[in-house]
Amino acid sequence: MTAGALYGGIEGGGTKFICAVGTGPDDIRAEILIPTTSPEETLKQTTRFFKLQETRFGEISSIGFACFGPVDPNPASPAYGQILPTPKPGWSNVNVVRMLCDSFDVPVIFDTDVNGAAMEEWRWGKGQGLQTFVYLTVGTGIGGGAYVEGKLLHGLIHPEMGHILVRHDWEKDSFKGICPFHGDCFEGLASGIAIETRWGMRGTSLAPDHAAWDLEAEYIAQAVANYTLTLSPQRIIIGGGVGSVSHLLPRVQKRTWELINGYIQSTVILENIETYIVHPGLGNRSGVLGAIALAEKAVQKRL
Amino acid sequence: MTAGALYGGIEGGGTKFICAVGTGPDDIRAEILIPTTSPEETLKQTTRFFKLQETRFGEISSIGFACFGPVDPNPASPAYGQILPTPKPGWSNVNVVRMLCDSFDVPVIFDTDVNGAAMEEWRWGKGQGLQTFVYLTVGTGIGGGAYVEGKLLHGLIHPEMGHILVRHDWEKDSFKGICPFHGDCFEGLASGIAIETRWGMRGTSLAPDHAAWDLEAEYIAQAVANYTLTLSPQRIIIGGGVGSVSHLLPRVQKRTWELINGYIQSTVILENIETYIVHPGLGNRSGVLGAIALAEKAVQKRL
Numbered sequence A, B: 001m002t003a004g005a006l007y008g009g010i011e012g013g014g015t016k017f018i019c020a021v022g023t024g025p026d027d028i029r030a031e032i033l034i035p036t037t038s039p040e041e042t043l044k045q046t047t048r049f050f051k052l053q054e055t056r057f058g059e060i061s062s063i064g065f066a067c068f069g070p071v072d073p074n075p076a077s078p079a080y081g082q083i084l085p086t087p088k089p090g091w092s093n094v095n096v097v098r099m100l101c102d103s104f105d106v107p108v109i110f111d112t113d114v115n116g117a118a119m120e121e122w123r124w125g126k127g128q129g130l131q132t133f134v135y136l137t138v139g140t141g142i143g144g145g146a147y148v149e150g151k152l153l154h155g156l157i158h159p160e161m162g163h164i165l166v167r168h169d170w171e172k173d174s175f176k177g178i179c180p181f182h183g184d185c186f187e188g189l190a191s192g193i194a195i196e197t198r199w200g201m202r203g204t205s206l207a208p209d210h211a212a213w214d215l216e217a218e219y220i221a222q223a224v225a226n227y228t229l230t231l232s233p234q235r236i237i238i239g240g241g242v243g244s245v246s247h248l249l250p251r252v253q254k255r256t257w258e259l260i261n262g263y264i265q266s267t268v269i270l271e272n273i274e275t276y277i278v279h280p281g282l283g284n285r286s287g288v289l290g291a292i293a294l295a296e297k298a299v300q301k302r303l
Helices: A039-057 A096-101 A113-124 A186-190 A192-199 A211-231 A248-260 A283-302 B039-057 B096-101 B113-124 B186-190 B192-199 B211-231 B248-260 B283-302
Strands: A007-012 A016-024 A027-035 A062-067 A108-112 A133-138 A142-148 A235-239 B007-012 B016-024 B027-035 B062-067 B108-112 B133-138 B142-148 B236-239
Touching: A007 A039, A007 A113, A007 A283, A016 A039, A016 A283, A027 A039, A027 A283, A039 A096, A062 A096, A062 A113, A062 A283, A096 A108, A108 A113, A108 A283, A113 A133, A113 A142, A113 A235, A113 A283, A133 A211, A142 A186, A142 A211, A142 B211, A186 A192, A186 A211, A192 A211, A211 A235, A211 A248, A211 B142, A211 B211, A235 A283, B007 B039, B007 B113, B007 B283, B016 B039, B016 B283, B027 B039, B027 B283, B039 B096, B062 B096, B062 B113, B062 B283, B096 B108, B108 B113, B108 B283, B113 B133, B113 B142, B113 B236, B113 B283, B133 B211, B142 B186, B142 B211, B186 B192, B186 B211, B192 B211, B211 B236, B211 B248, B236 B283
Parallel strands: A007 A062, A062 A108, A133 A235, B007 B062, B062 B108, B133 B236
Antiparallel strands: A007 A016, A016 A027, A133 A142, B007 B016, B016 B027, B133 B142
16 A cells, blocks of 8 residues: 555446445445436446545545446557457447546556456455466356466456356256356356346356256366466456355365366466465455556556 | 586486486486386486486586476475386386485475476576466377466375366267276376277377377367466466477367367467467477586575
């Protein structure tokens, strides 16, 4: 934490924006929930919230914006700060960073919601001290952020780990998947919406011994095995509404271990997989705290 | 290139070591091929080669060692420079860097063969100017190296991209795969050995219209799609004996484009996939030049 600095954080979601002012998990001074309507209206309320907090707590040093995607998070790109074509009506090609910068003369750091959550876990959660790890959220949709060799991974645009291909055994699972782009990709088979569509009820209503859970563990474990083999992370953190279900994690750990089958010669995988695949340190608070972690990182870089 | 500096490179393979002294693709002053026998004998010949070249060309500034795996390439690890348990008789748990350092008082930079190839392409080939890309070799085996946000990716140990799970349609391909760990993982289904075992002849002997090639393109495209979604690379470079087959590349490009199905909103994928999935700039010279690129990078870091 930079001495005296105060940060603004925006968790921009498809149904709500959560905004907060503070310096970390033990120091959130104000927080608000704003329904996601039009970009103009939502950003106006966001701006009003931060302006009000500045009159109470003093100047905000930087604002972190962890946003639903797809987005352009590359500061060198002309479209930096823009939401790319999205099914969310009215938000396609809107530059949300530019709208904020019209009101605030501070750095606005823009990234994906999952990269924000990864940064939060690096700062205060289960990513502390690590150089390379993955944050995966399995909720309504599925997304992943990666911190790689000490930096958030963006690359060409940003990872879209929720859409990797997984093995689909049609005899065990005749559900065709719900992804409008890929049908039965990982998100298409294992997201909260996929579970609800397949079984006719929400995941939270399904008993722990329901067949849904072994299937869910299978798909998540396949994805985790592939991320492990591709990115070589030191840990994989799994959050989100579905991902946080407590009886699911041990099944994912066991099945990932089976799939890797001793090939990665690291004790953390061979002998301690329960420390390799974990829940987030800060549970479901990762969103807006991730935005604050992005804001903090941005100010530190400029110092 | 650091003025006046001369580099040593070792491409350590399971059947041969190629060693060279020089500064880059246009300035290789000496090169030798040494059969891979016992570690002691092989390293002794390697050392003798470099000592001899030093009497001809002057002192070597650093040595890059791009090695068959699995290896420990983490300089902070006590096992840095070690070959991890491997089927290659006599080489398991041998610390090849320590053996070299006994003879040379210069930095020895040790990495996987594919990370070396990635560094070579970054320095002189198709990775020039990129921040994030993947180098994939499809040959006897399959391996991948990644340069991510300006650094070679190591993470927990190093990527093992050849072993990701791919979709295996048993009706189209009844071959059960040759990977001793995973059976029908990517390498198990699509490596040079897999092709030879499945069809009873080497890939190079199969006509371009043989059914092998659409199958091969399918598996490579699945892997490339998954790397793209996970790592968000700006380019994927495909080399190796099988990967370099000229009629294969357009099929891989087409099929990857179909699998991603417009989801990644980048013109390089949507409209120019032939610039996204490419052959290496330096073809099959990437091995030993990769080692020289590693050596060069190491010296520059110390300056």
